[in-house]
Amino acid sequence: MNLIDAAKEQIGTLLNEAYERCAADGTLPGGCPLGGTVEIPKDVVFGDYASSAAMAAARRMRMAPRKIADALTARLDLAGTYFESVSVAGAGFINFRLGAKWYGDVIRCVESEGESYGCSDAGGGERVMVEFVSANPTGPMHMGNARGGVLGDTLANVLAKAGYDVWREFYVNDAGNQIHKFATSIYARAMQEKFGEEKYAFPEDGYHGEDIRELARGFLETAPTFPEGKSEEEWQEDMARFGLERNIPRMKSDLKKYGIEYDQWFYESGLHSSGYVAETVEILAKNGWTYEREGALWLKTAELLRRKYISEGKTPEEAEKLDLKDDVLRRANGFYTYFAADIAYHRDKIEKRGFSKVINVWGADHHGHVARLQAAVDGLGLEGSKRIVIVLMQLVNLLQNGEPVRMSKRTGKAIALADLLDEISVDAARFYFNNRASTSPLDFDLDLAVRQDSENPVYYVQYAHARICNLISMLASEGQAVKPAGEVDLTLLTDDTETALIKQLSAYPEEIKLAARDLDPSRVNKYLVELSAKFHRFYNACRIKGARADIADARLKLADAVRSVLENALGVLGVSAPERM
RNA sequence: GCGCCUGUAGCUCAGCUGGAUAGAGUGCGCGGCUACGAACCGUGAGACCGGGGGUUCGAGUCCCUUCAGGCGUACCA
Numbered sequence: 001m002n003l004i005d006a007a008k009e010q011i012g013t014l015l016n017e018a019y020e021r022c023a024a025d026g027t028l029p030g031g032c033p034l035g036g037t038v039e040i041p042k043d044v045v046f047g048d049y050a051s052s053a054a055m056a057a058a059r060r061m062r063m064a065p066r067k068i069a070d071a072l073t074a075r076l077d078l079a080g081t082y083f084e085s086v087s088v089a090g091a092g093f094i095n096f097r098l099g100a101k102w103y104g105d106v107i108r109c110v111e112s113e114g115e116s117y118g119c120s121d122a123g124g125g126e127r128v129m130v131e132f133v134s135a136n137p138t139g140p141m142h143m144g145n146a147r148g149g150v151l152g153d154t155l156a157n158v159l160a161k162a163g164y165d166v167w168r169e170f171y172v173n174d175a176g177n178q179i180h181k182f183a184t185s186i187y188a189r190a191m192q193e194k195f196g197e198e199k200y201a202f203p204e205d206g207y208h209g210e211d212i213r214e215l216a217r218g219f220l221e222t223a224p225t226f227p228e229g230k231s232e233e234e235w236q237e238d239m240a241r242f243g244l245e246r247n248i249p250r251m252k253s254d255l256k257k258y259g260i261e262y263d264q265w266f267y268e269s270g271l272h273s274s275g276y277v278a279e280t281v282e283i284l285a286k287n288g289w290t291y292e293r294e295g296a297l298w299l300k301t302a303e304l305l306r307r308k309y310i311s312e313g314k315t316p317e318e319a320e321k322l323d324l325k326d327d328v329l330r331r332a333n334g335f336y337t338y339f340a341a342d343i344a345y346h347r348d349k350i351e352k353r354g355f356s357k358v359i360n361v362w363g364a365d366h367h368g369h370v371a372r373l374q375a376a377v378d379g380l381g382l383e384g385s386k387r388i389v390i391v392l393m394q395l396v397n398l399l400q401n402g403e404p405v406r407m408s409k410r411t412g413k414a415i416a417l418a419d420l421l422d423e424i425s426v427d428a429a430r431f432y433f434n435n436r437a438s439t440s441p442l443d444f445d446l447d448l449a450v451r452q453d454s455e456n457p458v459y460y461v462q463y464a465h466a467r468i469c470n471l472i473s474m475l476a477s478e479g480q481a482v483k484p485a486g487e488v489d490l491t492l493l494t495d496d497t498e499t500a501l502i503k504q505l506s507a508y509p510e511e512i513k514l515a516a517r518d519l520d521p522s523r524v525n526k527y528l529v530e531l532s533a534k535f536h537r538f539y540n541a542c543r544i545k546g547a548r549a550d551i552a553d554a555r556l557k558l559a560d561a562v563r564s565v566l567e568n569a570l571g572v573l574g575v576s577a578p579e580r581m
Numbered sequence: 582g583c584g585c586c587u588g589u590a591g592c593u594c595a596g597c598u599g600g601a602u603a604g605a606g607u608g609c610g611c612g613g614c615u616a617c618g619a620a621c622c623g624u625g626a627g628a629c630c631g632g633g634g635g636u637u638c639g640a641g642u643c644c645c646u647u648c649a650g651g652c653g654u655a656c657c658a
Contacts (some may be wrong), residue, residue, distance in 0.1 A: 039600070052600065055638065067637070090601045091638065136658070176656055205657090323583040323654075329631050331656040338617050338658045367585045370655045394586065395652080436594080439586060441651070443593080457606080471617050514597060526595065526605095535604085536621055545617040559617095581620070 001109050002120065003102065007049060007082050008038040012082075012095055015053055018075040021226040027071045028193065029035055032060045035173050037158045040503075044496075050502070054092040069084065074237065103499060104490035106506045110561040117568055123164030129154045129349055132361035134171040137247045138182040139209050140416040141254060143396040143444055144363055148575075149417075150392055150433035152361040153260045154521040155407025157572045162516035167355065168262045170251075171345065174244055174440070175269040181206060183236035186243055187214035190235075192227060215243045250285050254418045258426055259574045271344050272531065277336050280380070289379040295332030299339075302326050304375035310387055327372065339369075342420045345378045350382045360389055361438075364394045364475035378550030394441040424449050427575045431458035434573060439524050457529055461566065462578055464532035467539065468563040469579040475545065475556060482560045485551055492554040497538040504534045505565055521573075528569050535562050 015034055022028035036056035037224060038049055054069035061068060069088040076086055084099035110117050132152025135145045153168070160166045173179075185206035192200050193216055202208075220226060227235060230568060248265075255261070269279050281297065284290050291301045302324035309319045329340040349358045360372075370390045378385025419442050423446065432449055436459065437440045449456070493502065508527065517525040542554045567577040 011603080037598080037600085039597090040598090041601070042604080043601075048600065050600080054640090055600085057639070093601065131631090140658095153622070171657065176658065181657090189624095294656085321583080325654080328656045337655090363652095364586065366651060366658090370585085392586075440594080441587075459620060460606095463618085467618060467621085474617060510597085518597090523597095529605085530595095539617080540613090540622045543617070581617090 001113070002513075003106050003109060003506045004510050005042075007096075007098070007102060010020060010081055010083075011038045011051055014076055014078070014081065015072060015094070017077070019070045020307075021075040022071050027075075029061050029067060032057055041093075041095070046089060046093065048098040049083075049096045049328065051094040051096070052092075054088075054094060055213075059090070068092065069094050074191060080155070087100050096262075098499075100494075101492035103493060103502045104485075106502050107561045108485045110505055110507075110564055115568060115571075117565065118164065118508045118572075120162050120509055120513055121163040122513050122516060123159060123162050125163065125165050126265055126357060126361060127167070127355050127493075128159055128317075128357045129167045129169055129353075129355045129554040130159070130359045130361070131169045131349075133170055134155075134173070135251065136173050136178055137244050138178055138248070138425070139207055139211055139417070140419070141251060142417065143398050143420070145260070145309055145333045146417050146420065146429065147396050147433045147442060147444075148361050148363070148393055149255055149260050150430050151391070151521065152439055153258075153313060153575055154430075154434050154524070155359070155361070155391070155519060157574070158512060158515045158524065160340075161512050167264070170262045170265045172265055172269075173246065174248075174267050175341065175453065177271050179240050179244075180236075182243055183240040184214050185212045186219065186239040187232070187236050189213050190220055190239070193217060193220060194226065201448060215246060216237075218242070218246065233331055233456065250418075254416075257418070257421055258429065266345070268341055268345070271341055271348070274335065276348065277341050277344040280347050281336065282339055284329070284343070284376070286380055286465055287381070289376075290329065293516055296328045297330040298326045299329050299376060300326055300377070301375060304379050306370055308375045308378055312385070315530055339372070339376075342369075342373060343380070346373065346384065346388060347380055347382060347431065350377070350384075350387055356387065357389060359389045359391060361391045361393055364392045367392050368515070372528070387564045389523045391438055397441060397443045399443055399445045399447075418564055422427050427462070428456055428458050430574050431461075431525060432456070434522050435525050437520050457525070458575060459526045459581070461532045462576075462581060464535050465566045465577045466537070466579060466581045468559050468566070471544065471559060472556070473579075478545075480490065480552065480556065482556055486559060488557045489550050490554045490557065493558055495538075495542055497534070497541040498555070498558060501531075501534045501538045501562065504531050508565055524569055524572055526567065529571075531562065531566065531569070532576075535559075535566075 019028065019034055023030035034057055036053035038051050041047060041050045046257075053393060054072065055065045057068055058065040065070055066088060069092045073086050073088055073094060078084065078086065082098055082102040082105075083096045085097045087095050087097075089095055113119075130152050132155075133141070133145050133149045134143045141149075156166045156168050181203070184203050188200055188202045188206060189363045192202070193213070205466050206212075219239055222242070223235075223238070230238075252265070263519075281290070285297075289304060291298050291300065305322070305324050306319045309322070321561060327339050328337050329343075331334050346358060349355050367390075370392070372382040374388050377388060399522040424432075432444065433442070473479070493499065505573060511523055511527045515521050538558070541554055544552050544559070546552075547555065
């Protein structure tokens with residue numbers, strides 16, 4: 001149950017009833033249904049909820065907002081509602097103040113819903129896929145993958161809680177050009193290993209990382225006859241397979257260490273071998289969206305995009321001004337491009353597997369592909385622009401001693417995901433990577449992240465949880481256990497820090513809903529920090545031990561409700577809620 | 582050129598579909614444990630919300646324009 005919504009709805013109803021009375025006796029003109037919004041003012045001196053209905057109606061009623069507000073409040077009947085008083089202030093805001101029943105209801109709601117507190121049916125059971133990380137299996141994962149992993153996983157948690165039917169997927173790019181590059185790189189390192197560094201030139205565009213040398217050495221142990229007995233191509237094929245068989249399980253286990261597990265690892269190679277890519281390209285051709293030039297098969301991307309933009313509200317003139325280009329689907333050498341495979345993959349997601357929404361977490365450096373992919377899937381007649389949603393994640397700037405550290409598989413200077421966990425806890429990593437909206441670049445300061453103190457917000461939140469657990473067990477050992485809400489007089493919670501804390505508890509379901517709507521799980525971090533701060537404030541202001549018995553019971557109950565929601569929200573982040581630290 | 586993202590306190594960032602006096606952390610200045618965990622709390626100073634127009638009762642938020650930074654514009658993935 002969402003008590004914020006309940007309160008807002010009640011205000012809407014109350015105002016409408018008051019308006020009916022005013023219209024009936026002529027105090028206000030009839031036929032002007034109330035508009036405006038109900039909001040939570042920043043400053044509590046204005047009350048707990050504020051309606052702007054009077055201001056919104058001023059023009060239509062041709063009356064001063066304050067007069068409308070006065071007329072409405074004069075006819076309000078608060079008996080039996082959540083509210084104990086109402087007032088008019090400012091330009092014509094109608095301010096409502098909550099009564100004790102509402103605060104008690106929040107705590108009763110937290111108690112009765114427990115783990116499912118915060119859940120809603122906002123998603124209506126819609127089948128959604130979240131595809132994330134999908135790192136190239138040609139090398140170790142880096143910090144950007146770590147952010148994407150945490151973002152995607154947490155986003156999936158948020159969506160599940162908001163009532164979506166969520167599927168997690170990792171797209172394994174085990175085909176195409178970079179696999180060829182992968183193979184030639186291992187081959188070159190193997191040759192160098194065997195005959196000396198200077199005897200065999202390493203390909204300029206190869207993968208320079210140390211991990212390639214390790215794979216080459218590992219491969220040589222399994223192939224003592226190398227390079228005899230097979231052609232170069234055959235050896236490279238074996239090497240690619242060998243490398244993937246090593247790297248993919250490692251990616252799985254690295255991600256698992258971060259608490260990230262998938263419903264499916266989807267292999268790009270399967271799309272090629274089954275002919276699905278070719279079939280998909282044929283459909284595009286049949287729909288008239290392709291042409292041949294210089295031996296390659298091209299997609300009419302520019303035209304598809306123009307159609308897309310115009311249908312989204314751009315004028316034909318605006319669309320014409322854009323610098324749009326066509327794309328190759330099948331190269332002159334007969335191989336399909338990554339783009340062609342990606343179109344096929346999304347056809348598989350939408351048409352074959354029936355996901356009504358497909359969310360992809362991509363690095364911001366891929367943003368140029370968003371509209372193009374959507375347009376191409378539009379060209380298949382599968383509503384790509386509507387069903388494919390891309391969460392663009394700005395890249396991670398890794399800092400050490402204040403200096404930026406470049407991350408690149410090619411140069412081999414990557415900080416591997418697995419190594420990071422030698423430095424910091426999973427909890428700290430997950431919280432840190434989710435601490436910014438995906439649209440903001442994230443500075444990951446290694447020196448800061450290793451610190452296990454209050455500089456790191458995750459400890460602030462976890463400390464609040466541990467503090468409550470300790471409090472509860474300490475009081476229980478003295479014979480004062482947490483009582484069921486029904487046995488506690490919650491109307492005794494009237495201190496400013498208590499009501500502020502309860503309001504924060506009430507905001508949780510809304511916060512989950514907004515995080516799901518905006519595809520922004522970092523909201524949950526902010527919520528947790530805010531909840532913790534309000535708890536610490538309450539803890540310092542309101543003693544439990546030594547307070548009058550009924551007051552102590554009520555405060556202990558409140559603390560326990562906070563503990564429950566902290567555990568709940570930390571769970572959404574995949575961060576532990578320790579009982580002691 | 583075209584496109585995406587970002588400009589809010591010294592620093593790092595919040596600010597929900599436009600709402601009342603723009604918030605927090607950190608840093609700096611004070612202060613709080615013979616009291617449930619001081620990994621905490623209170624308090625002070627610190628911002629013409631990059632600039633300029635516009636929309637309206639009302640703009641950090643919406644529109645236009647301009648400046649600055651990041652990224653992208655492959656028969657790479």
